[in-house]
Amino acid sequence: MKIHHIGYLVDNIKKAAHEFEMIGYTQKGEVSEDESRQVYIQFLENGGYLVELIQPIDESSPVYGLRKRFRNAPYHICYETDDLQQQIDTCCSGGGYIMLQPPKPAPAITGCPNVAFLTSTNIGMIELVERVAQNEA
Numbered sequence: 001m002k003i004h005h006i007g008y009l010v011d012n013i014k015k016a017a018h019e020f021e022m023i024g025y026t027q028k029g030e031v032s033e034d035e036s037r038q039v040y041i042q043f044l045e046n047g048g049y050l051v052e053l054i055q056p057i058d059e060s061s062p063v064y065g066l067r068k069r070f071r072n073a074p075y076h077i078c079y080e081t082d083d084l085q086q087q088i089d090t091c092c093s094g095g096g097y098i099m100l101q102p103p104k105p106a107p108a109i110t111g112c113p114n115v116a117f118l119t120s121t122n123i124g125m126i127e128l129v130e131r132v133a134q135n136e137a
Contacts, residue, residue: 008051
């Protein structure tokens with residue numbers, strides 16, 4: 001699977017974006033709000049590589065509690081897949097992964113029908129994004 005982006009959990013999305021811009025990244029679109037996950041999201045790009053900045057809206061966000069462990073640091077890698085459900089089944093049936101969040105839309109990823117979050121005790125959290133024609137962040 002191809003890597004789509006690296007997800008960074010940040011305290012302040014605007015300050016983090018500014019610092020990524022200082023090392024050559026450019027913002028892709030505006031900051032978006034993902035109401036179902038209670039986060040703000042900003043994508044940045046540098047040389048074809050995408051970084052996703054994620055800031056919890058408040059304590060109700062599923063990632064709010066992760067701030068103690070991953071404050072201002074990468075915490076997941078997102079992979080593109082042609083068949084989201086098949087990839088979930090493969091990962092979970094092998095005994096290595098547990099689904100954290102079943103597939104649902106990702107409003108910050110243009111043209112993306114669904115994403116799912118999985119975790120493994122050996123490699124941590126991954127996100128799977130369903131690839132569609134001309135999938136862009």
